[in-house]
Amino acid sequence: MTSTERRPQHSRRLPPQQGEVIDRNRVLEFSWNGRRRSGYEGDTIISALAAAGEDVFSRSFKYHRPRGVLTATMHDPGCMLQVDDEPNVRAAHRLLRAGMRVSSQNTWPSLHLDLKAATQLGGRFLAPGFYYKTFMWPRVLWPVYERVLRQFVHAGRVEPQTRGEVYEKRNAHTDVLVVGGGPAGMAAALSAVQTGARVMLVEEEHQLGGHLRWADPAAAADLARQVLEADGIEVLTNATVAARYDGNWCAVVQRDPEPGMPERILKTRTQSLVVAPGLIERPYVFAGNDLPGVMLSSAARRLIGLHAVAPGERAVVLTANPEGDAAVEDLRRAGIEVAQVVDARTGGDVLRARGRKRLQAVELADGTTVEADLLVTATGWTAPTSLLNMSGVVPNYVPQAARFLPGAQPGAGIYGTGGLVGDGELNQLQNHGAAVGSHAAQYALQQRHAIAATVPTSLPAGGHPNAGTAPPMSSLPIPQHPELFRSSTHGIVDFSEDVSSRDLQSAVREGYDSAELAKRYTTVTMGPSQGKLELVNALAVIAEANGKTIAETGATTWRPMYTSVTLGALAGRNYDPVRYSELQPWHESHGAVPLVAGQWIRPERYGDPLVEVNSVRQGVGIIDVTPIGKLDLRGPDVPKLLNQLYVNKWSRLAVGRVRYGVMCAEDGVVFDDGVTARLDEEHYVMSTTSSGAGAVWEWVEEWLQTMHPDWQVHVTPLTTAYTSINVAGPHSRRLLSRLTAGVDLSAEAFGYMQVRTGRVAGVDDSILWRIGFTGELSYEIHVPASYGLHVWEALLHAGEDLGVRPFGVEAQRVLRLEKGHLIIGQDTDGLTKAYSAGLDWAVKLDKDDFAGKPELVWQREQGAGPQLVAIQPVDPRTVPEEAAQIILPTGRIGGRITSSRHSPTLGRSICLGQVERALSDPGTVLKIRLTDGRTVEGTVMPQLAHVDPEGNRLNNDTLPEETVEYAAPVARGPVVVQGQRTSIDDWQVSASQSSAPLTLADVSPLAKISVRAAPDGPIAESMPTGFGRVSPSGDGRLVVGSGPGEWMVLAEPGERAAVLDELREVTQTAEEHASVVDLTHGRALFQLMGESAPDLLAAVCAIDLSDDMVSDGAALRTSMAGVVTDLIRYDRGGIRRYLLHCERSSGRYLHSTLLDAGRSSGVTESGYPVSGPVLNS
Amino acid sequence: MMQIPCPWCGPRNATEFRHHGPHAPRPDPATASAEEWRRYLYLRPNPYGPVEETWYHAAGCRRFVSVIRDTFTNATQWSEGGPR
Incomplete structure (x- = not known):
C-alpha cells in the first residue's frame, strides 16, 4: 500500500488527447478503499483509479487472483466494485461522482493481502465439479461447509439501511x-x-x-x-x-x-x-492471461483516447488485425515504450505472462522473455x-x-x-x-x-409520411481473420467464473462433451459477463478437446437479459389494483380491521365479531356488501340466458320476485351462485359472488356472443354502481321502514325472496331485495353508489334506539355458517360438482340444456363424488381448523372440514365439510385429524343448517314504522374530498382549483349514460358518432363511441334526468333491441389536462398516444395500471385533455396511481371545475 | 409481448385479452356421446403452426374475436370465420 500512497495523483494521466471525454477543469474527489483520490468529470471510476496508478481492482471469483483492467467497458469482469451502499457496480462504465466511496469486494483482509488467495495454491482442488464432488458428502457436515464457503462468496455488501429509490x-x-x-x-x-x-x-x-x-x-x-x-x-x-x-x-x-x-x-x-x-474484442487464452497489465487492444485504446490514461509504461503487443496495429500506434503516440510487437499473422505467439500481482514479463513462443508491465492482445472479435x-x-x-x-x-x-x-x-x-x-x-x-x-381512433390516412424507395441494400464483405483462441499454454477462459481452458478440457474428458453440458458443469459463460467475452473461446476449447470444429460444436443460446438489470427496474412501480366500496373510508375511521378479499379491501370486523353476530340475531345489524357482483340484464331473451347458465329453472320468475341460482361450468363443477331479481318485464339484475363477478360477466358474454348471438340481451356490470347494504336481524323491517318511501315493507306486501324499487333515505332508484343469507329477516338494499355513505349514516342514525351496529365479513361468515349456506370456492373446490355441494334440489335435469348438464346427468347416474355435510364436533369447545382432514377407519383421508367456527348462537363449534358418500349419513361419527396431531370426533348433522333449519327466523311479524327525519342526500365522488368543499347539484366536491400545467380532477359528478344497440342498426345511424370517436351533441353533451354498439353519453350534472328520459324515448321507440343504463354512479371519471399528459400516461398505459393514432376526438378502452379504463381525448381551448373513466370502486386507486406516476411530470390535483360547464366551453 | 390484432380496436398487447383456446364448437348435449363431450371439454389440438383461436378482448372492446396464431412464431392475423 505504501508504494501506492507515494504515487502522485494522476501519475498515469497523459497530456490532452484529441477525443478525450474528461473535463480537466472539474476535479472530483472520491475515496478508494478508504484513501482519498481524485479524478476528472467524465472519468469512469476505473479510469480515475488507473490514472492514479492503480492497477489491481478486485480478486477473482474462485482463486482470488488479482484482477485489473481487461476491457475497460461495462462488461469488464475484474472491475466490479462496491460504491457507497451499492455492490457489484460496473466501475469501468459507471461515471465518477464527487464524494463516492469506492472499495474493492471479495477481498479479505485487503485487496493487496488477500488471504483467500491461498485457494490459488490449492487450485487443483477447485477443478470443475469441485463443490459437487467435495461438499456433498458426508451430508451431515453440509452446515459446516456452508459456513466456511459463505466467507468466499463473491459479492459486495448490501446495506440494510438503503436509500429510498424510485424505479x-x-x-x-x-x-x-x-x-x-x-x-x-x-x-x-x-x-x-x-x-x-x-x-x-x-x-x-x-x-x-x-x-x-x-x-x-x-x-x-x-x-x-x-x-x-x-x-x-x-x-x-x-x-x-x-x-x-x-x-x-x-x-x-x-x-x-x-x-x-x-x-x-x-x-x-x-x-x-x-x-x-x-x-466485442475477445481475450486470448494463455498462461497468466488474467494478470493485471494484460488487456485487450480496445481497452488500451479506450484508456488512452477517451480518458487520457497511460495503460502501462513498457508494452508488448500481440496483434492479429489492423486494430491491434492501430493500438501500437496509439501506444507510441502516447509515449509508451513498445518493447515488442508480436504479429500473430506471421506466426508470433505469447506463451505466458509472468508476474506477482501484476505483469512483469512476457514469455514469447520464440523462447524470448520481454520485461513489460503491459501486454496488449488483439486476437479477434465476438459478434x-x-x-x-x-x-x-x-x-x-x-x-x-x-x-x-x-x-x-x-x-x-x-x-x-x-x-x-x-x-x-x-x-x-x-x-x-x-x-x-x-x-x-x-x-x-x-x-x-x-x-x-x-385503429378506429386514428385520423383518416393522409397524416402519415409516405416513404419513398429505399436504396438497394448490399451486404458488407465477410471479414477475414486468423482463428486465434488459445496459445499452447492454458489460461483463463471465463474471467467472471474463473474457468480455465484446462477445466473445460477436463469437463469434456469427464463426459460433459457438448457445449450446453460443459457450460452447466463448469459454469463457463454463466457469470456476470454472460458469454460476451468468453463464449467463442470456450467453444473453441471444447471443440478442440472433442476433435471437432466450432461449427459442429454449436453455440449456447443468448437469452434475455443482455446486460444485468436491477430487480428494482424489473419490478418498477407497484401497480396492484385495489378496489374500495364507497364506505371504506367510514369503515377505516370506525376501527374496522381491513380484510383483503381478492382486489377488494373490506371490513373484517369492527370489534368482537361474536358480539356483532349476537346483535344481528337479537336486534339489527348492517353490513357493507358492495363487492357482491351485480349484472344488469335487459332484453326479451333474458330467461333463455338464465336457463342456459343456471342449473335451475327461470322461465316463470314473476316480476318482483328473486330466485337463488347456481351456475356450473361445462364440466359440471359449481363455479358461482347468487340471486337474480326480475325488476320489470325485460329487466333483471343478477347477483354473483364477490370474487366471481368478473368471470360470470365474461361467461355471460361468451354465451351471448359466441353461441347465441341471436338472443336479444344486453349485459351491463353494475357491481359498483350501487352501494349494497344488508340490513339483517329481527328489527330490520322496523329500521328500514323508517327511511323508505314508496315501498310497503309489511310482511304481506313484501314477502321473502321478493324485490322492490323505491326511495331510501331520500335516494331514488334504490333496489331492495328481501333475502336471507344470514338466516334472519333481512333486506339487501342497493343504493346509487354516490349516496352510499349518506344512506349508511342515515341507517345508523335512524336505528340508534334499536341498537343497530355495523358488522363485518367475519360476523357474516359465522352467521351464514350457522344457517348452513355454502360459499363457493370455500365449501366447494375445483372438482366439486353440483351433486356434491348439497345442491341436488336446484339441478333440473329435465331442462333441455344448461351449462354442465351432461356431466351432471352422469354424476347423478353414478352417484359419484363426495358430499357437503354439516358437522358438529362432539366436544363443543373444539373448533377444528378449516382444511382439517377427516380420517376413515382404515386411516385413509375421507374428507375435510371446509368451514369451521364457534357459533355464539348455539354456544358450540359448528362446521361444514366435504366427506365421502359412505360417511355422509346423518349421525355418522367422523374422526377429524387436527393440525396438532390430535384426533377428535364430530357428528354428521341431518341438514346443513345448524341454526333454525325450519327458516322461522326469516319471517317475523314486526310492523313497518313511520318514516323518520333524515339528512338531505349528499352525493360523493370516489375520491375523498380534502380541504375546502363546495356543491354541484347535490354532489359534494372539492373547491380547490389548480392552474398548474398538468392537472388531474375528479369530474365523477358528470352524468354518464350508457346506450346499447346493434353496431349497425337504426340507433347507430342516429348517433352522431361510432366506435372509437367522440362527438359533441346539442346542449353541451358529449357522445362517446365507447364500444361496438355501445355509446356513453356524458352531460353536465344537472342534465342527468333529461338525458336519461330523452335516450329512453329514443330506444323505446326504436325498431331494434336497445337499452339505456344510467352509469353516473357506476363510473369514476377523471379529467387529465395539460400538454405533458401523454408522458404521464406512458407510465400506466401501453397505447401509442401519438397524434396520428389517438387524435383529438378519439375514444378507446385499455388497461391503465391494471385497471380497465376508458380514455377519451377531447381537447379544450387548444389544450390536450383526456377524460378517463373506470369502475367506480377502482377510482380511488387509479386517481392516486396517476398522481404517483405523474410526480416527475408535475401533475397537480385539482377540484371539480366549478366555474362553468366541464365538457364544452 | 405478442400483439393480438383485434378487428375492432387494432393491434393490442396480448395482456389485454383472455385466451379462450382453439375453436372448440359445443356439441349438442342432447345427442353428444360421453366421448364427444370429453373431447369438447378436455382435448385441444396443439399443432406446430397456425391454429384458429378465440380471444376475449377483456380490457378493450369486450368482444370475442377469432385469431389465427402460428404456434411457432406467434405471428397472428385476423380470422374471417368465428365470432367477431
Missing part, C-alpha cells in the same frame, strides 16, 4: 429502434429519420461514436452532431436494449434517467429493430448477436472470419448492420447502415399505415 417502467413507441450508436447505427438512424420515421437510438456507453471515438475522433464527433441535431431521433445514451420479445417488444434499460432513479425500463414497441452493437438471436436469427460460425455471423433474417422488421454483420471501411459501414435504416423506416411506415387503417 419505474414506462411504455414507449417508435418506428425504428436502432441499437448501437457507432457509425453504422448512427447512419441508420439518420437515414431512417430522413425517410420520415420516428427513431429511437440506444447507446450503451455515455457517448455516441462507438469505436470511432478513439479510432477517428473527428468523424465520431461529426456524426454524433448530425444525430443530435436531427429532428425526430430520440437518443438514449447509457442505456441498453436488454431484450427483444414477440412483436418487436423491447426492454430498453436506462441507467440514471433522472435524479433519484437508478434505472428505468422502457417497454418499447417498435416496428423495425436495427441491431448495430458493433463487436454480440444476442438481440438477433432473440428475434429468431440463428448465428453461424464462419471460420475465415473467426467469429459467428448472423444467419438469414427470419422476417421483416429485423435488421443487422455494422461490424455485427460484416467488415468494411468506415464509408462502407456507413453506407450499409444508411441503406438498412432506410429499409427499416420504409417497412415501419408501411406497418404504421396498416395499423392506422385498422
Whole structure:
C-alpha cells in the first residue's frame, strides 16, 4: 500500500488527447478503499483509479487472483466494485461522482493481502465439479461447509439501511429502434429519420461514436452532431436494449434517467429493430492471461483516447488485425515504450505472462522473455448477436472470419448492420447502415399505415409520411481473420467464473462433451459477463478437446437479459389494483380491521365479531356488501340466458320476485351462485359472488356472443354502481321502514325472496331485495353508489334506539355458517360438482340444456363424488381448523372440514365439510385429524343448517314504522374530498382549483349514460358518432363511441334526468333491441389536462398516444395500471385533455396511481371545475 | 409481448385479452356421446403452426374475436370465420 500512497495523483494521466471525454477543469474527489483520490468529470471510476496508478481492482471469483483492467467497458469482469451502499457496480462504465466511496469486494483482509488467495495454491482442488464432488458428502457436515464457503462468496455488501429509490417502467413507441450508436447505427438512424420515421437510438456507453471515438475522433464527433441535431431521433445514451420479445417488444434499460432513479425500463414497441452493437474484442487464452497489465487492444485504446490514461509504461503487443496495429500506434503516440510487437499473422505467439500481482514479463513462443508491465492482445472479435438471436436469427460460425455471423433474417422488421454483420471501411459501414435504416423506416411506415387503417381512433390516412424507395441494400464483405483462441499454454477462459481452458478440457474428458453440458458443469459463460467475452473461446476449447470444429460444436443460446438489470427496474412501480366500496373510508375511521378479499379491501370486523353476530340475531345489524357482483340484464331473451347458465329453472320468475341460482361450468363443477331479481318485464339484475363477478360477466358474454348471438340481451356490470347494504336481524323491517318511501315493507306486501324499487333515505332508484343469507329477516338494499355513505349514516342514525351496529365479513361468515349456506370456492373446490355441494334440489335435469348438464346427468347416474355435510364436533369447545382432514377407519383421508367456527348462537363449534358418500349419513361419527396431531370426533348433522333449519327466523311479524327525519342526500365522488368543499347539484366536491400545467380532477359528478344497440342498426345511424370517436351533441353533451354498439353519453350534472328520459324515448321507440343504463354512479371519471399528459400516461398505459393514432376526438378502452379504463381525448381551448373513466370502486386507486406516476411530470390535483360547464366551453 | 390484432380496436398487447383456446364448437348435449363431450371439454389440438383461436378482448372492446396464431412464431392475423 505504501508504494501506492507515494504515487502522485494522476501519475498515469497523459497530456490532452484529441477525443478525450474528461473535463480537466472539474476535479472530483472520491475515496478508494478508504484513501482519498481524485479524478476528472467524465472519468469512469476505473479510469480515475488507473490514472492514479492503480492497477489491481478486485480478486477473482474462485482463486482470488488479482484482477485489473481487461476491457475497460461495462462488461469488464475484474472491475466490479462496491460504491457507497451499492455492490457489484460496473466501475469501468459507471461515471465518477464527487464524494463516492469506492472499495474493492471479495477481498479479505485487503485487496493487496488477500488471504483467500491461498485457494490459488490449492487450485487443483477447485477443478470443475469441485463443490459437487467435495461438499456433498458426508451430508451431515453440509452446515459446516456452508459456513466456511459463505466467507468466499463473491459479492459486495448490501446495506440494510438503503436509500429510498424510485424505479419505474414506462411504455414507449417508435418506428425504428436502432441499437448501437457507432457509425453504422448512427447512419441508420439518420437515414431512417430522413425517410420520415420516428427513431429511437440506444447507446450503451455515455457517448455516441462507438469505436470511432478513439479510432477517428473527428468523424465520431461529426456524426454524433448530425444525430443530435436531427429532428425526430430520440437518443438514449447509457442505456441498453436488454431484450427483444414477440412483436418487436423491447426492454430498453436506462441507467440514471433522472435524479433519484437508478434505472428505468422502457417497454418499447417498435416496428423495425436495427441491431448495430458493433463487436466485442475477445481475450486470448494463455498462461497468466488474467494478470493485471494484460488487456485487450480496445481497452488500451479506450484508456488512452477517451480518458487520457497511460495503460502501462513498457508494452508488448500481440496483434492479429489492423486494430491491434492501430493500438501500437496509439501506444507510441502516447509515449509508451513498445518493447515488442508480436504479429500473430506471421506466426508470433505469447506463451505466458509472468508476474506477482501484476505483469512483469512476457514469455514469447520464440523462447524470448520481454520485461513489460503491459501486454496488449488483439486476437479477434465476438459478434454480440444476442438481440438477433432473440428475434429468431440463428448465428453461424464462419471460420475465415473467426467469429459467428448472423444467419438469414427470419422476417421483416429485423435488421443487422455494422461490424455485427460484416467488415468494411468506415464509408462502407456507413453506407450499409444508411441503406438498412432506410429499409427499416420504409417497412415501419408501411406497418404504421396498416395499423392506422385498422385503429378506429386514428385520423383518416393522409397524416402519415409516405416513404419513398429505399436504396438497394448490399451486404458488407465477410471479414477475414486468423482463428486465434488459445496459445499452447492454458489460461483463463471465463474471467467472471474463473474457468480455465484446462477445466473445460477436463469437463469434456469427464463426459460433459457438448457445449450446453460443459457450460452447466463448469459454469463457463454463466457469470456476470454472460458469454460476451468468453463464449467463442470456450467453444473453441471444447471443440478442440472433442476433435471437432466450432461449427459442429454449436453455440449456447443468448437469452434475455443482455446486460444485468436491477430487480428494482424489473419490478418498477407497484401497480396492484385495489378496489374500495364507497364506505371504506367510514369503515377505516370506525376501527374496522381491513380484510383483503381478492382486489377488494373490506371490513373484517369492527370489534368482537361474536358480539356483532349476537346483535344481528337479537336486534339489527348492517353490513357493507358492495363487492357482491351485480349484472344488469335487459332484453326479451333474458330467461333463455338464465336457463342456459343456471342449473335451475327461470322461465316463470314473476316480476318482483328473486330466485337463488347456481351456475356450473361445462364440466359440471359449481363455479358461482347468487340471486337474480326480475325488476320489470325485460329487466333483471343478477347477483354473483364477490370474487366471481368478473368471470360470470365474461361467461355471460361468451354465451351471448359466441353461441347465441341471436338472443336479444344486453349485459351491463353494475357491481359498483350501487352501494349494497344488508340490513339483517329481527328489527330490520322496523329500521328500514323508517327511511323508505314508496315501498310497503309489511310482511304481506313484501314477502321473502321478493324485490322492490323505491326511495331510501331520500335516494331514488334504490333496489331492495328481501333475502336471507344470514338466516334472519333481512333486506339487501342497493343504493346509487354516490349516496352510499349518506344512506349508511342515515341507517345508523335512524336505528340508534334499536341498537343497530355495523358488522363485518367475519360476523357474516359465522352467521351464514350457522344457517348452513355454502360459499363457493370455500365449501366447494375445483372438482366439486353440483351433486356434491348439497345442491341436488336446484339441478333440473329435465331442462333441455344448461351449462354442465351432461356431466351432471352422469354424476347423478353414478352417484359419484363426495358430499357437503354439516358437522358438529362432539366436544363443543373444539373448533377444528378449516382444511382439517377427516380420517376413515382404515386411516385413509375421507374428507375435510371446509368451514369451521364457534357459533355464539348455539354456544358450540359448528362446521361444514366435504366427506365421502359412505360417511355422509346423518349421525355418522367422523374422526377429524387436527393440525396438532390430535384426533377428535364430530357428528354428521341431518341438514346443513345448524341454526333454525325450519327458516322461522326469516319471517317475523314486526310492523313497518313511520318514516323518520333524515339528512338531505349528499352525493360523493370516489375520491375523498380534502380541504375546502363546495356543491354541484347535490354532489359534494372539492373547491380547490389548480392552474398548474398538468392537472388531474375528479369530474365523477358528470352524468354518464350508457346506450346499447346493434353496431349497425337504426340507433347507430342516429348517433352522431361510432366506435372509437367522440362527438359533441346539442346542449353541451358529449357522445362517446365507447364500444361496438355501445355509446356513453356524458352531460353536465344537472342534465342527468333529461338525458336519461330523452335516450329512453329514443330506444323505446326504436325498431331494434336497445337499452339505456344510467352509469353516473357506476363510473369514476377523471379529467387529465395539460400538454405533458401523454408522458404521464406512458407510465400506466401501453397505447401509442401519438397524434396520428389517438387524435383529438378519439375514444378507446385499455388497461391503465391494471385497471380497465376508458380514455377519451377531447381537447379544450387548444389544450390536450383526456377524460378517463373506470369502475367506480377502482377510482380511488387509479386517481392516486396517476398522481404517483405523474410526480416527475408535475401533475397537480385539482377540484371539480366549478366555474362553468366541464365538457364544452 | 405478442400483439393480438383485434378487428375492432387494432393491434393490442396480448395482456389485454383472455385466451379462450382453439375453436372448440359445443356439441349438442342432447345427442353428444360421453366421448364427444370429453373431447369438447378436455382435448385441444396443439399443432406446430397456425391454429384458429378465440380471444376475449377483456380490457378493450369486450368482444370475442377469432385469431389465427402460428404456434411457432406467434405471428397472428385476423380470422374471417368465428365470432367477431
